[in-house]
Amino acid sequence: MSEYTPKLQVQLNERLMKLKERFVQKFGKTPLFYAYAPGRVNLIGEHIDYCGYAVLPMAIEQNILAAVSVDESQTIQLANANPQYNDITVSTGDLKIDRANPQWQYYFLCGVKGVQELLGLAAPVGMQCVVDGTVPPSSGLSSSSALVCCAGLLTAEANRKTLTKVVLAETCARSERYIGTEGGGMDQSISFLAEEGTAKLIEFNPLRSTDVKLPGGAVFVIANCCVEMNKAATSHYNIRVVECRIATKVLAKSRGLDWSRLMKLGEVQPELGASLEEMVQIVEEVLHQEPYSREEICQCLGITLECLCNDILSPNTQHVTQFKLYQRAKHVYGEAGRVLRFKAVCDRAGAQAIQELGELMRDSHASCRDLYECSCPELDQLVDTCLQSGAVGSRLTGAGWGGCVVSMVPVDTLDSFLQRVRESYYQPDARRAALEKQSLFVTKPGGSSHSVSGVAVSQHPPCPVKGPHASSAGVSI
Ligand code: GLA
Numbered sequence: 001m002s003e004y005t006p007k008l009q010v011q012l013n014e015r016l017m018k019l020k021e022r023f024v025q026k027f028g029k030t031p032l033f034y035a036y037a038p039g040r041v042n043l044i045g046e047h048i049d050y051c052g053y054a055v056l057p058m059a060i061e062q063n064i065l066a067a068v069s070v071d072e073s074q075t076i077q078l079a080n081a082n083p084q085y086n087d088i089t090v091s092t093g094d095l096k097i098d099r100a101n102p103q104w105q106y107y108f109l110c111g112v113k114g115v116q117e118l119l120g121l122a123a124p125v126g127m128q129c130v131v132d133g134t135v136p137p138s139s140g141l142s143s144s145s146a147l148v149c150c151a152g153l154l155t156a157e158a159n160r161k162t163l164t165k166v167v168l169a170e171t172c173a174r175s176e177r178y179i180g181t182e183g184g185g186m187d188q189s190i191s192f193l194a195e196e197g198t199a200k201l202i203e204f205n206p207l208r209s210t211d212v213k214l215p216g217g218a219v220f221v222i223a224n225c226c227v228e229m230n231k232a233a234t235s236h237y238n239i240r241v242v243e244c245r246i247a248t249k250v251l252a253k254s255r256g257l258d259w260s261r262l263m264k265l266g267e268v269q270p271e272l273g274a275s276l277e278e279m280v281q282i283v284e285e286v287l288h289q290e291p292y293s294r295e296e297i298c299q300c301l302g303i304t305l306e307c308l309c310n311d312i313l314s315p316n317t318q319h320v321t322q323f324k325l326y327q328r329a330k331h332v333y334g335e336a337g338r339v340l341r342f343k344a345v346c347d348r349a350g351a352q353a354i355q356e357l358g359e360l361m362r363d364s365h366a367s368c369r370d371l372y373e374c375s376c377p378e379l380d381q382l383v384d385t386c387l388q389s390g391a392v393g394s395r396l397t398g399a400g401w402g403g404c405v406v407s408m409v410p411v412d413t414l415d416s417f418l419q420r421v422r423e424s425y426y427q428p429d430a431r432r433a434a435l436e437k438q439s440l441f442v443t444k445p446g447g448s449s450h451s452v453s454g455v456a457v458s459q460h461p462p463c464p465v466k467g468p469h470a471s472s473a474g475v476s477i
Helices: 006-027 104-119 143-158 165-179 186-193 236-254 265-272 276-286 294-301 305-312 325-348 353-370 377-388 411-426 430-439
Strands: 033-044 056-071 075-080 088-091 126-133 199-203 208-212 218-224 393-396 404-410 440-443 450-453
Touching: 006 056, 006 075, 006 126, 033 143, 033 186, 033 218, 033 325, 033 353, 033 404, 056 143, 056 186, 056 325, 056 440, 075 104, 104 126, 104 143, 104 165, 126 143, 143 165, 143 186, 143 450, 165 186, 186 199, 186 208, 199 325, 208 325, 218 377, 218 411, 218 430, 236 265, 236 276, 236 294, 236 305, 236 325, 265 276, 265 325, 276 325, 294 305, 325 353, 353 377, 353 393, 353 404, 377 393, 377 404, 377 411, 404 411, 411 430, 411 440, 430 440
Parallel strands: 075 126
Antiparallel strands: 033 056, 033 450, 056 126, 056 199, 075 088, 199 208, 218 404, 218 440, 393 404
């Protein structure tokens, strides 16, 4: 049964009613069904999913909702409840995704295209959709992946196909790469595998999730630093992905492994039978701290520049000339260890749990800032402010370079924490002060992506939105 608080349930149903009205205005008919996909906050485990390591996120209540109907038109008519976003109409057989211009509709089309291709649909149905989102864009809370997941889910539903949550998550993770970022799959996985009331350890290859019960006595607070970061619009993210890929190959070659087939730092560890702590030592022994030039990498691996550019670099990292391998690899193995320790502390639920988790979060932020260099001055300032305001742990969440921090705050100091963060970070700056209401909020683990029947929404008073049918891998939605 859904554990949504009555207030959230009412808000969601109000949004569904408004969405229905908009849909009727726009398309002159009622929606056939609705789809829901949540954003997420990552508690720990940053920039390690694409290296094959487990991460520890939870879904948040902010989400993407879509109202949908189908017809034989062979077109997709897409509108957004927010008038700032343009409507589009495209043919179902000709979905073009413009990487150079990563606008909202392309994320939607990524999800549609991924599921169409997976299902091998010869004649996908035409769809009319109105989308309404409450995940703040470019804030590190996965608004783009929630949109991809929502589109993937509704495409399967519209074509009357049932896919498991795991298949949907993997398909949406793959298809979001059509936009150009080589993401790792955390965001899509938690969007489909989340469950109310619990964070999840998400592991890859094969994709699976395990409940992580967070200790009582503390809450997680999200705070947006008010610097926007659209990871598809810059090459920061993909540069980190290729730095990790090159570090994988240089480490593997130094240990006599078949380096050419290894792509992820997480693949080197089992080949060497080493612990994560030993992997950190190996990084220190093998890699040097100065950035590597292209020439040095080619020399280390015995490859040509052409081979480096074609087989290892991605299209938007062709211009990069310096690669920090030591720092990136050291972050990845260290952060992978912190995720496992975070879970172990939660499982043990000892008296010191909150302090121990706080320390892991602080170390994670320091590693993101100093080794992975995915923070920014505003994120660092906000993390410091949160720690000085009573948080036991605070760290950037998501890709970084802007967006949000997540802090762990003892329940009994929550009010003074919020007050002090408002006074120190938001109120002194007019732009931040204007954004404060949607930028600082307490969050709880929310439920997963699911579809909602159209009939239910027409009921009044507000109907319950169906919760996730099952939590674990391999269960149909
Ligand atoms: C983005 C990506 C994820 C993950 C995080 C960083 O959210 O979509 O796959 O890599 O950044 O942890």
